[in-house]
Amino acid sequence: MTKLCVILGDQLSLNTESLQQIDKSQDYVLMAEVKSEATYVKHHKKKVAFVFSAMRHFAQELKENDYRIDYTAYSDSNNKGSLFEQVKAFCEQHPIDEIVIAHAGEYRLQQDIDSWQGKLNIEVTVCRDNRFVAEQSFFDEWANGRKQLRMEYFYREMRRNHNYLMEGKEPAGGKWNYDSQNREKPPKDLDVPEPTKFTPDDITNEVLELVAKEFDDHFGDLNDFHYAVNRTQALKVLDEFIEQRLEHFGQYQDAMIQDEPWMYHSHISFYINVGMLSAQECMDAAEQAYVSGQAPLNSVEGFIRQILGWREYVKGFYWHLMPDYKEKNYLNATRDLPELFWGSDTKMNCLKQCVKETKENAYAHHIQRLMILGNFALLAGLDPEQVNEWYLIVYADAYEWVELPNVSGMILFTDGGLLASKPYAASGSYINKMSNYCQHCEYSVKEKTGHQACPFNYLYWDFLIRHRDTLQKNPRMGMIYRTLEKMDGKKIDHMLDDAASFFERLSKNEEV
Ligand SMILES: Cc1cc2nc3c(=O)[nH]c(=O)nc-3n(C[C@H](O)[C@H](O)[C@H](O)COP(=O)(O)OP(=O)(O)OC[C@H]3O[C@@H](n4cnc5c(N)ncnc54)[C@H](O)[C@@H]3O)c2cc1C
Ligand code: SF4
Incomplete structure (x- = not known):
């Protein structure tokens, strides 16, 4: 045999x-x-x-x-x-x-x-695919009969079942989630550590030559390739994350700084997704750093939630709902993906930075993917199929099981609220709060209308008005629609005109 x-x-x-x-x-x-x-x-x-x-x-x-x-x-x-x-x-x-x-x-x-x-x-x-902690049947049983599949409740069960950050039956520190401590605006003089880099060896150099020759028409830069390519190197990336970045991971988890693509994130998704690192060893190392007093609870809980919560959840979600999930388009979004996603000129500095870094590194951190690129795709009503394909192409950690729920469910709200309780839509003020991109932008984030106004500002209201009938009934959107009711009619008309003219230029692939 x-x-x-x-x-x-x-x-x-x-x-x-x-x-x-x-x-x-x-x-x-x-x-x-x-x-x-x-x-x-x-x-x-x-x-x-x-x-x-x-x-x-x-x-x-x-x-x-x-x-x-x-x-x-x-x-x-x-x-x-x-x-x-x-x-x-x-x-x-x-x-x-x-x-x-x-x-x-x-x-x-x-x-x-x-x-x-x-x-x-x-x-x-x-x-069995043992790159994951939980069996698919665990997710299926948890999900069956639920109208909404909220990650937070799945995560709590995972914490209990796998005994991460637990003090008996209670979560460490008394709370399941320390997200409220994880939204700090980055200070001006933040000294972000360099990511762990490796010089390509003979095997990698041979592959780089092959890719340059055979995949010339694919998106992205090949120079400055410095990723880990074996387990020993991937373990070094993990070790250095625990030593140098984990302490501030939580604090600056949502922060974005011009020309700082790596921030305090772990950069392990490439390795964990190909099986080079196990989910358990990454979480064990972080938990140990908490126990030994090397890293605070908000950082360690935030990191473990990404893996034991989000990563496990999206994998279960994907297999629970495929193949139908791929076809969903709750907001009937149909606009073609504009050229600026492939690097054509744009005056919108936040988008320009995120696309540039994506092209250079095949990496962008979570908030760049969600609140800049994703937020734009949502507000502009970009076609889910094209947006999914883009995300699958451009990131080195992208595989459909993780990409699709994040793109369709989290950023595009294509399932009408199965994954997210409301669309992650935001105006320029969020981006200004969490980054320094606006300081380097030709647009003014403070202006709501007119040719100098930040497009995110009028696109945000245009989106809410366009989808009023569908989104107004969402209890989490009530307050924002009440604000809209009180807005000056002329101001609204002005914003809608600005949005229409923006979309016209976008559809002609003119610089926006
Ligand atoms: C629109 C969009 C698309 C995304 N596409 C992918 C993708 O194709 N592949 C991918 O691995 N992640 C994806 N993510 C999730 C997340 O952005 C990346 O996992 C993360 O940026 C990888 O960088 P890191 O290793 O430095 O992560 P860290 O911020 O250090 O997080 C630690 C680990 O947690 C896990 N994780 C964190 N957030 C998520 C999440 N939302 N879903 C699943 N796992 C998570 C990853 O394994 C990650 O390595 C996407 C998020 C969004 C909003
Ligand atoms: S002003 Fe608007 S477009 Fe420019 S960087 Fe800020 S949020 Fe982005």
Whole structure:
């Protein structure tokens, strides 16, 4: 009985469940850099480089651990272009009785894998995806029968069940959530530590050359590639985060500073999403920092909530609601994604900075993704399909299980309130409060109308007016609609005119 274990590009851990199912003295492991996965959307060049380099380093680790590995590089003459064809060709040349593979992260790919057994006439065993703390069945049971799926309640159950930051049956410090302490405006002289960087080794340099040649038409810059590409390096990123950034993570979690793309965030999403780091070890390290007095509770709770709460929740949410979830469009948004998302000129400094940093780093931190880029996509009524594709392309940590709920549910409100209790819509004053972008902008954040006015200001009211019938009934929107009722009619007309003229210029891809 010979088995073939197929390892996907985001399953780069010796603890992957499928590897536990094989006998390394006689079974095989297959990995392949296939075109179908690298190009189903035109992923950022740095994302392709990161995944290929991480795969090659992991294949090396498997060899060092005596696994019999069949690795097909992108330019190898025997590369068949798709995972299925690669597996099929291998099975034609070797007597394989069973294929084992850990459950894919993305629905699209799992659908494909589910068809292999019928097409190959070989048993295919799909094992648990152990990159997550909770089983999918736990989420499904929690979600069944609920009209709204609020992360906060899911998170509390996860804290209790997995015993993170608990004092007996009570949450550490007496509260589940310290978010109110995590919204500080960044001070002028903040000295943000440099992110952990690595010089590319021979393997990475070879991959960078390949990507420059073969993926030239993909979005993004390739220069200054400094990500971790193996577990040792990823652990260093985690260690340095705990030592240098975690203390202030909570305090500046929502803060944005011009030319400071990395802030006090952990930068571990690339690694945790490909299995190089486990969710548990990241949370254990943070909890230990709290216990030893190295980091305050608001930071540690905030960090653990992102992983045990949000990350686990969006994965469960995705698999609970796919494939229908992808089709939702509650606000009937249809506007095409404007060119400025790909880096064309804009006078809106906050957007310009976030797109520029995204292009350079294949990274933007949460508030940039949510309250600048996402907020704009929501207010402008951009087509969910195009917005989802953009987010899937541009970030090196983007996989549909995490990207889709964040984009459709959190920023675009396409599900009408299943994930978020209200749309995350904000005017320029929020951006001005949480960043210094407005100080470097051609627009004036204080002005509400006229050609100098910050577009976020009139687009915000235009959005609320456009969706009054749908959103007014939302209890969390009541106060804002009461403010609108009291507004001067002429001012409203002026804002609507400004918004119409803005949209006209946007649709012609003129500079806005
Ligand atoms: C519109 C939008 C799109 C997003 N797309 C992605 C994506 O494609 N891939 C991705 O990993 N994250 C995505 N996120 C979540 C979040 O922005 C990133 O996880 C985070 O910015 C990664 O940087 P970090 O590792 O420095 O995170 P930190 O701020 O240091 O947070 C620590 C970890 O918590 C987890 N996390 C934090 N927020 C979320 C969240 N909302 N959902 C799931 N996990 C979370 C991540 O694993 C992250 O590494 C998106 C958020 C928004 C608003
Ligand atoms: S003024 Fe408006 S457009 Fe300019 S940076 Fe501030 S919020 Fe962005």
